[in-house]
Amino acid sequence: MTASYQEADGGPQPASRPDLNVETAFSAPSQSVGITVMGELDIAAVSSLADTLSALANDHARIRADVRELAFCDASGLDLLISTDLRLRARGGGLTLVGPCPPLQFLLDTFGPAVAIELVTSGDTA
Numbered sequence: 001m002t003a004s005y006q007e008a009d010g011g012p013q014p015a016s017r018p019d020l021n022v023e024t025a026f027s028a029p030s031q032s033v034g035i036t037v038m039g040e041l042d043i044a045a046v047s048s049l050a051d052t053l054s055a056l057a058n059d060h061a062r063i064r065a066d067v068r069e070l071a072f073c074d075a076s077g078l079d080l081l082i083s084t085d086l087r088l089r090a091r092g093g094g095l096t097l098v099g100p101c102p103p104l105q106f107l108l109d110t111f112g113p114a115v116a117i118e119l120v121t122s123g124d125t126a
Contacts, residue, residue, distance in 0.1 A: 032062035032064060034063075034064045034065075035064070035065050035066065036065075036069070037049065037066070037069070038070060039070065040070075040071050041073040041076075041077035041104075042072060042073070046076045046079075049077070050080050061091050061092055061093025062095075063088060063093075063096070065081075065097050065098065066098040067099060067101060067104060070100075070101045070104060073103050075107065077104070078104070078108070078111070081097070082117065085116065089116075094117070096119070096120055097117055097120070098121075099121060
């Protein structure tokens with residue numbers, strides 16, 4: 001995975017993370033942010049994404065994550081996505097996943113109704 005974090009308003013940029021690509025776009029009035037995640041989301045990479053999602057969740061009620069270029073996701077990645085969604089839902093928002101890769105889709109299908117994350121099969125991240 002590659003790393004970058006760009007504030008659409010030109011604000012500060014956290015240090016680069018080698019295993020995550022995050023691009024942001026804001027949408028008023030919902031205070032939403034779109035991100036793109038590429039590469040492999042496994043136990044070795046989950047902490048990098050956790051830091052990014054946590055920072056974004058502090059400022060936004062909705063996160064739309066384009067995961068079409070995510071090549072792999074294991075249970076630790078799914079756990080992070082679920083916990084992020086629950087945190088956002090507690091504030092009246094939520095997490096939307098765009099284009100889950102087959103391994104992530106398998107996990108989502110396996111856990112079915114226990115996972116309330118909104119899924120979109122295609123679309124942009126904004």
